[in-house]
Amino acid sequence: MTERNDDLAAQSGAYALNALSPEEREAFEKHLTASAETRTETTELSDTAVALGMAVDPVTPPPALKANLMAMIAQTPQLPREVEVVDDAAKVVQPAATPAEKKAQGRWFTRPATALAAVAAAVALIVAGGVVADSIGRTSLQETSFAAQQADQLAAINGASDSQRLVSTVTGGATATFVWSVELASSAVIVDGLEPLPDNQVYELWYIDSAGARPAGLMDASTDGTTWRVLDGKMAAGDVVGVTIEPKGGSDAPTTAPIVVFESA
Amino acid sequence: MLVVMSREADVSAFPEEPGAPVASPQDLLERVATGDQAAFSALYDQLAPRVFGLVKRLLRDHSQSEEVTQEIFLEIWQTATRFDANKGAAVSWILTMAHRRTVDRVRSSQSSRDRDVRIGIRDHNPDYDHVSETIEVRLEHERVEKAMSRLTELQRQAVSLAYYGGYSHSEVATMLSVPVGTVKTRLRDGMIRLRDELGVAS
Numbered sequence A: 001m002t003e004r005n006d007d008l009a010a011q012s013g014a015y016a017l018n019a020l021s022p023e024e025r026e027a028f029e030k031h032l033t034a035s036a037e038t039r040t041e042t043t044e045l046s047d048t049a050v051a052l053g054m055a056v057d058p059v060t061p062p063p064a065l066k067a068n069l070m071a072m073i074a075q076t077p078q079l080p081r082e083v084e085v086v087d088d089a090a091k092v093v094q095p096a097a098t099p100a101e102k103k104a105q106g107r108w109f110t111r112p113a114t115a116l117a118a119v120a121a122a123v124a125l126i127v128a129g130g131v132v133a134d135s136i137g138r139t140s141l142q143e144t145s146f147a148a149q150q151a152d153q154l155a156a157i158n159g160a161s162d163s164q165r166l167v168s169t170v171t172g173g174a175t176a177t178f179v180w181s182v183e184l185a186s187s188a189v190i191v192d193g194l195e196p197l198p199d200n201q202v203y204e205l206w207y208i209d210s211a212g213a214r215p216a217g218l219m220d221a222s223t224d225g226t227t228w229r230v231l232d233g234k235m236a237a238g239d240v241v242g243v244t245i246e247p248k249g250g251s252d253a254p255t256t257a258p259i260v261v262f263e264s265a
Numbered sequence B: 001m002l003v004v005m006s007r008e009a010d011v012s013a014f015p016e017e018p019g020a021p022v023a024s025p026q027d028l029l030e031r032v033a034t035g036d037q038a039a040f041s042a043l044y045d046q047l048a049p050r051v052f053g054l055v056k057r058l059l060r061d062h063s064q065s066e067e068v069t070q071e072i073f074l075e076i077w078q079t080a081t082r083f084d085a086n087k088g089a090a091v092s093w094i095l096t097m098a099h100r101r102t103v104d105r106v107r108s109s110q111s112s113r114d115r116d117v118r119i120g121i122r123d124h125n126p127d128y129d130h131v132s133e134t135i136e137v138r139l140e141h142e143r144v145e146k147a148m149s150r151l152t153e154l155q156r157q158a159v160s161l162a163y164y165g166g167y168s169h170s171e172v173a174t175m176l177s178v179p180v181g182t183v184k185t186r187l188r189d190g191m192i193r194l195r196d197e198l199g200v201a202s
Helices: A002-009 A012-016 A022-034 A036-054 A063-074 A085-093 A099-109 A116-128 A141-159 B025-032 B037-059 B062-082 B090-108 B117-121 B135-149 B153-163 B169-176 B180-198
Strands: A164-169 A175-181 A186-192 A201-209 A212-219 A226-230 A240-247 A260-263
Touching (some): A036 B037, A036 B135, A063 B062, A164 A260, A186 A240, A212 A240, B037 B062, B037 B090
Antiparallel strands (some): A164 A175, A175 A186, A201 A240
16 A cells, blocks of 8 residues: 555645645545655645745725625634644654644644535525625625625624524514624614515614604615614613514604514513 | 725734734634634735635636635634644635635636636736735745746646646646646645745745
8 A cells, every 4th residue: 555655645736736636635635644744745835835825916805795704704603612632642642743743733633624615605695685795796885885884783793792682583474683782782683584575665673762763774675585784873771673664765753563573681 | 906905915014003003813813713703804804815816816707706705704714713823824724725715616617617728827927906016925926936937847837727727637737738647746846846945844
C-alpha cells in the first residue's frame, strides 16, 4: 500500500487548490489523518493557496447581501463546540511534534461538519421570501437601507439578553412568531406562509395598550416563505401586538378584527 | 463602478484610528462563535470584499457570486464554533472555505457555464469591476506575481487554472494536453515553490 500512499501524498498540491474530485478529496483526507508529514505539507500549501486568494482585488458586495445575512443568522443556530479528544490523543502519541506539526494536526483532525450546505440551502429558502431577500441587488438605495435597518434591528432583538418569543397561529393557518426585547423597546413579527392580499389591501401591525392601538407599520406577504417586520415605534412591557388587514396605505386605527394577537408579558 | 474602498476591506492592516479601534478577524471570529451578531457584522464588513472578490473571480456571474458569498458567510456563522486560533489564522480559515465552496459551485454549474479555457490562463489581469486597488492589495498582488514568475510555465498554468479557474486536475490535464499524473506533480511542485518564494512555511 506504500505505493498508493505515495500517490496520495503527491496530491497535496491539488488538494490545497481544491482540484481533486470529491472521491479523491475524501481519500486524501483519510490519508491526512495517517501521515503527519503530509499533514504539515498540506497545511502549508493551503496557506499558500490563501496567499493566492489575498492577491485578488476585493469587490464590495451589494449592501442588501449583508442585510439578508443578518436576518438569516438571527434565525440560524450555530453548531455546538467540538470536544477535541482526538487532539489530545495525538499529542500523547507524538509528544515531540514540531509547532508546525501541531498546527497541522489541530487543523486536520477536526473535520468541518458536513451537510452544512443543505442546512444553508434550507435556511436560504426559509428567508428567501422575506422583505430583505427580495431586495438583493435590485432595489433602490432607499429600500435597501430600509431592509438593512430592519435586518439589523431584528438581529439586535434576537440577540438581546432579554429576548423573548411567542408562537401563535394566524387566522387562515399560518404560523406567526412574535419576538421582543423590553430592554430595546423593540419587537418583530415573523409569519410563515402568510397569505397574499389583493392589491388594495395591506397587513398592518399595531401596538395596543390601555390607551388604544398605535399603528406600527405595514407589510405585504412575501410570495413564498417568510414575511417579517420589525415594528415601528417603541414597545413597552405589557404591550399587546396585533395584526389586521387594512385598506392599501394603512389606517390610523384598526378597522378589522386582528388575524393574530400577542400579549407580551 | 465608482465606490470608495472602505478600510474594512483592509484585512491585514488594522489602522489605529483615534476612537475607532478595529478588532482583528481573529477576535471577531471568536466572538462570533459565542453567538455575537455584532461581531459577525464587523467581521463581514472586514472580509466580505475579499470573499466576494475571490468568488467573483472564479464564478464571474454576479448573481451566482452573491449567492455563494451569502452561503459562505452563513457557514462561517454556523461553524465559527469549530474555529480554533491554534489551527491557523481566521482569514486563512475563511478564504480556504470560500475557495472550496466556490469551486463546489463551479463544478455543479459547469454544464451551464461558458468556460473559456484561456480565461484561466490570463487570470492575472484585474477584473474590470474591481473596486479599487489599495496599496496593500497591490503589494500582495506583486508579491504573488513575482513568486508565480519563478514557476515553470507548466506549473504556473496548472496552478492558475486550478486556483483562479476552479478547474479540476483532470480538466487542467485536458487543457494543457498533459497526463493527469503530470498535472498532480506540477501542482504540488508549483505550490511548494510558491510556498518557499512567499515564505509561507511555518
